[in-house]
Amino acid sequence: MATTADFSVSRPCPLSQVPRFDFETDVAIVGFGAAGSCAAIEAAAAGAKVMLFEVSSGSGGAAALSGGEIYVGGGGGSLQQRTAGFEDRTEDFYQYLLMAGGPNADAAKVRLYADHALGHLDWLAAQGVEFKNSYIAERVMEPLTDDCLVWTGSEEAWPFAQAARPAPRGHTARQTGWSAGKYLMDMLAARVNAIGVDVRFDARALALVADEQQRVHGLVVRIDGTARYVRARGVVLCAGGFIMNREMVRRHAPHLLRADNPIGTTDNGSGVCMGMSVGGAAINMSEGFATVPWYPPGSLVKGIFVNERGQRFINEDCYHGRVTQFILEQPGDRIWLLQDQETYAQGLLHETARVEIGAAGDSWEEIEQELQLPEGTLTATVAVYNRHAARGEDPLFHKAQKWLKPLDKPPFVALDCRVDHAHYSAFTLGGLDTLPTGEVLTEERKVIPGLYAAGRTACGLPRWGKGYSSGMSIADSTFFGRQAGRQAARAAPAGG
Amino acid sequence: MATTADFSVSRPCPLSQVPRFDFETDVAIVGFGAAGSCAAIEAAAAGAKVMLFEVSSGSGGAAALSGGEIYVGGGGGSLQQRTAGFEDRTEDFYQYLLMAGGPNADAAKVRLYADHALGHLDWLAAQGVEFKNSYIAERVMEPLTDDCLVWTGSEEAWPFAQAARPAPRGHTARQTGWSAGKYLMDMLAARVNAIGVDVRFDARALALVADEQQRVHGLVVRIDGTARYVRARGVVLCAGGFIMNREMVRRHAPHLLRADNPIGTTDNGSGVCMGMSVGGAAINMSEGFATVPWYPPGSLVKGIFVNERGQRFINEDCYHGRVTQFILEQPGDRIWLLQDQETYAQGLLHETARVEIGAAGDSWEEIEQELQLPEGTLTATVAVYNRHAARGEDPLFHKAQKWLKPLDKPPFVALDCRVDHAHYSAFTLGGLDTLPTGEVLTEERKVIPGLYAAGRTACGLPRWGKGYSSGMSIADSTFFGRQAGRQAARAAPAGG
Numbered sequence: 003m004a005t006t007a008d009f010s011v012s013r014p015c016p017l018s019q020v021p022r023f024d025f026e027t028d029v030a031i032v033g034f035g036a037a038g039s040c041a042a043i044e045a046a047a048a049g050a051k052v053m054l055f056e057v058s059s060g061s062g063g064a065a066a067l068s069g070g071e072i073y074v075g076g077g078g079g080s081l082q083q084r085t086a087g088f089e090d091r092t093e094d095f096y097q098y099l100l101m102a103g104g105p106n107a108d109a110a111k112v113r114l115y116a117d118h119a120l121g122h123l124d125w126l127a128a129q130g131v132e133f134k135n136s137y138i139a140e141r142v143m144e145p146l147t148d149d150c151l152v153w154t155g156s157e158e159a160w161p162f163a164q165a166a167r168p169a170p171r172g173h174t175a176r177q178t179g180w181s182a183g184k185y186l187m188d189m190l191a192a193r194v195n196a197i198g199v200d201v202r203f204d205a206r207a208l209a210l211v212a213d214e215q216q217r218v219h220g221l222v223v224r225i226d227g228t229a230r231y232v233r234a235r236g237v238v239l240c241a242g243g244f245i246m247n248r249e250m251v252r253r254h255a256p257h258l259l260r261a262d263n264p265i266g267t268t269d270n271g272s273g274v275c276m277g278m279s280v281g282g283a284a285i286n287m288s289e290g291f292a293t294v295p296w297y298p299p300g301s302l303v304k305g306i307f308v309n310e311r312g313q314r315f316i317n318e319d320c321y322h323g324r325v326t327q328f329i330l331e332q333p334g335d336r337i338w339l340l341q342d343q344e345t346y347a348q349g350l351l352h353e354t355a356r357v358e359i360g361a362a363g364d365s366w367e368e369i370e371q372e373l374q375l376p377e378g379t380l381t382a383t384v385a386v387y388n389r390h391a392a393r394g395e396d397p398l399f400h401k402a403q404k405w406l407k408p409l410d411k412p413p414f415v416a417l418d419c420r421v422d423h424a425h426y427s428a429f430t431l432g433g434l435d436t437l438p439t440g441e442v443l444t445e446e447r448k449v450i451p452g453l454y455a456a457g458r459t460a461c462g463l464p465r466w467g468k469g470y471s472s473g474m475s476i477a478d479s480t481f482f483g484r485q486a487g488r489q490a491a492r493a494a495p496a497g498g
Numbered sequence: 499m500a501t502t503a504d505f506s507v508s509r510p511c512p513l514s515q516v517p518r519f520d521f522e523t524d525v526a527i528v529g530f531g532a533a534g535s536c537a538a539i540e541a542a543a544a545g546a547k548v549m550l551f552e553v554s555s556g557s558g559g560a561a562a563l564s565g566g567e568i569y570v571g572g573g574g575g576s577l578q579q580r581t582a583g584f585e586d587r588t589e590d591f592y593q594y595l596l597m598a599g600g601p602n603a604d605a606a607k608v609r610l611y612a613d614h615a616l617g618h619l620d621w622l623a624a625q626g627v628e629f630k631n632s633y634i635a636e637r638v639m640e641p642l643t644d645d646c647l648v649w650t651g652s653e654e655a656w657p658f659a660q661a662a663r664p665a666p667r668g669h670t671a672r673q674t675g676w677s678a679g680k681y682l683m684d685m686l687a688a689r690v691n692a693i694g695v696d697v698r699f700d701a702r703a704l705a706l707v708a709d710e711q712q713r714v715h716g717l718v719v720r721i722d723g724t725a726r727y728v729r730a731r732g733v734v735l736c737a738g739g740f741i742m743n744r745e746m747v748r749r750h751a752p753h754l755l756r757a758d759n760p761i762g763t764t765d766n767g768s769g770v771c772m773g774m775s776v777g778g779a780a781i782n783m784s785e786g787f788a789t790v791p792w793y794p795p796g797s798l799v800k801g802i803f804v805n806e807r808g809q810r811f812i813n814e815d816c817y818h819g820r821v822t823q824f825i826l827e828q829p830g831d832r833i834w835l836l837q838d839q840e841t842y843a844q845g846l847l848h849e850t851a852r853v854e855i856g857a858a859g860d861s862w863e864e865i866e867q868e869l870q871l872p873e874g875t876l877t878a879t880v881a882v883y884n885r886h887a888a889r890g891e892d893p894l895f896h897k898a899q900k901w902l903k904p905l906d907k908p909p910f911v912a913l914d915c916r917v918d919h920a921h922y923s924a925f926t927l928g929g930l931d932t933l934p935t936g937e938v939l940t941e942e943r944k945v946i947p948g949l950y951a952a953g954r955t956a957c958g959l960p961r962w963g964k965g966y967s968s969g970m971s972i973a974d975s976t977f978f979g980r981q982a983g984r985q986a987a988r989a990a991p992a993g994g
Contacts, residue, residue, distance in 0.1 A: 010940070010942055010944060011942065012777060012779075012940035012941045012942040012944060013711075013712065013777060013940060013944065014712070014777075016710035016711055017710070018710060019710075105748075105752035105753070106748065106749055106750075106752055212710075213710065214512035214513070214514060214515075214708075214709065214710035215509075215512055216509065216510070250941070252601075252602065253602055253781055253931075254781065256601035256602055257601070271941070274941070275940070275941045275942060278774070278777060278779060278940070278941050279777045279940065280777070281508060281509060281510075281774060281775045281776070281777065283508075283774060283780075284779075284780070284941075285749055285750065285783075287781075287783065287784075288783075288784040311810075311894045311895075312894075313809050331827065376882070376886065376893035376894055377885070377886075378881070378882045378885060379882055379894065382878040382879075382881070382882055383878075385874070385878070386872070386874045386875055386878055389873070389874060390872065390873075397872035397873075398807045398808075398872055398875065399807075435749075444506070444508035444509060444771070444774070444775065445508045445746070445767070445770070445771045445774050445780075446506055446507065446508040446771060448506055448508060448509065
């Protein structure tokens, strides 16, 4: 008799070696986060018998750690967008999502989501997730009130604003204070429970069950220390990404190791590995989201970032995650955010970001020397910036006019944003290649029968650190979790 | 009866569905390039019956398109190194290779190769590949004479020179003129034929044969339009990389699409796909080698590269491939190499690189205007560079002193190195994760029984575009091809 140690997520358990099936279900879902809960709700709604296996003792996954924003737009605007005065056309929403997906954006997924995002928000509301009809215009990380609509990306920044008319699209679930993601996930979990999904906690997926043609017939899970065999018509992998598996991160996206705060719970890559075990292609494995929350206050955006060569490298009005990707690409670890008396203000930055003052002085020469930068480097950069900013222009990086002013009012400060010192967070954006239906694909993009994936186990809408915007991952996980659950429910019996 | 169209390299053919085995062998090798020929020679030398399947009508693969350099050092130096006055210690060689491998270098492979590279050069000589005992000190792309030892990397450049004592390590097979790789491969092919390997040309590998535990038992090949089944104790995938599969490049390494000259023959990714089909992990898929041959003449190294923001971005004394990786990372497409009257010289650059003069003038202000760069940008960059170069210093990028001089003798020129205009070449560096023995690994690094890979189908020594040095890929392919052939020959019978 096989012990649980005989299994590996990277090797399937042959169907012929299954001694018995302990459970029989239509749809088996691995993971009770944003994707898994939505897959379960849709599969059950389609009439399928659904079992959901979660390795930890409670629901929520990484989504419960989040700000609870859903990136939604198009269709002329949601209620919140229209109330706030934004008509958000589907084509603008589509273009922004496509650009945000980077050089390997999945146009089919972007199209489907752009066309159905408003309906998805309604669907979430129907599951019991409340969204207030309100808008915050200022730059925030997430609302600390129970408000809803916020700017959460680079919509107004170059080059995005040139491609798509900007609109705020972060729709935050209604909860006062940080981490509305917990509220969001509690609502979805309540719904999963209400509709009679058979949920097993403390149940670790050990391996897929596959036949010799690599059709998936179920999975092996460990419950109470024992291997239990589950037969399913469709298995949906919603087991999160791999940010907590430091060996996988090192192998695929080593730059993310520099962030001291991995955002994840049980995101150990097991879902991705299970998909690969039957020939599923993992793509975009080198991409991730990373950020240091360097604003608010928004006035800091009027400062400029320089690297250890005293060079600028980004238009500072981009989303903090995009700025951070460029920070991680700079040579060396030393990065500063330069401010003058008028732009500098304390705020979130000092509370949570561990960004401290690295130098202060009455001239930029003084700052340059204090930071031990080569003579003439930082001073030349500031001189060029100031010269153009005085005319309301940023010909090098195209920061929008409203954030431009010469940094010429002493005293000056250089905020120390060293990656190895400040508070950087990260999660992975690579995963299994899937169709919009959630069907897992081989490297040649052939469907693997019986296998589905969604959330960060898959590679979905968000797949480019430089394009990520808050709310994209939960939007993707919940929306494409639904598609996967529905598709798995309607799939023909495996082997049939 | 299955037609050849029923097979896919990304799905294995189940063992139970093999109607008959047309061939039985100990070791089956896919691909007759550098890795495949060396695997065949070693497997045969170990007493195995060897069949080699090559999709094209002749031997050589991408290696035959190369300059025929082998990156070799350590052990106190090869005959050529010692004759030229270089004592190359193994630890320096090891450190350089490790650094060249980038953040995900494979220390086990680097160690093995660093310890045995000199013996490997002897082995190649024993197969009939001649290496002259001679040295060229100047910066060249590859010898146009029949000479041997050349500098082919960033050994003397920052930061490599700080980590490992520099030595030239490109050992070029003896042939007068370009592309000594053809001679090298002809010698290896002659050896393969001499020892009685059963070579089948025009034979396309369609799929691996695997049992339900994903042990590999052989492969299906198409010969004369018919599917032929090959039983083998070990299958060695040496089918090249995937640079010719533009869809795979787009999905995994889109930046390489910008290079107009893919370096490959039948590098369509089929080897990587076959490995993935049985759960093999493909790693480093986003990495590649890319280059524009912007020197010689070496005097051009005294110029400076600037991007479309007028910023420098690299110490120009690096290997051309490292410089090119940084070029590809710059914002926008416009890149210039600035020269003054003393440093500018025509050469290879104008002949093959399609690099033309983008601007000329008697002052840097004139050049800045002609290139339509924002006022004060390029001029500030040159001023800072010149100020420090006059003191023999480059505090920003650490170009070595011998390449430093102020660019202050008019007339000045800006050479136009636009990626979309000049001649850029590229190949892929991602592939199957393997042990130094060539055994293919799952994402959890478990061995897949019966399957081996080498050359660009695997991820070997060279895995970082910024660290690549000429001769590394053929060194890796030939050396680790040998290991894979030997290991496959000694493997226990599959299923036993």
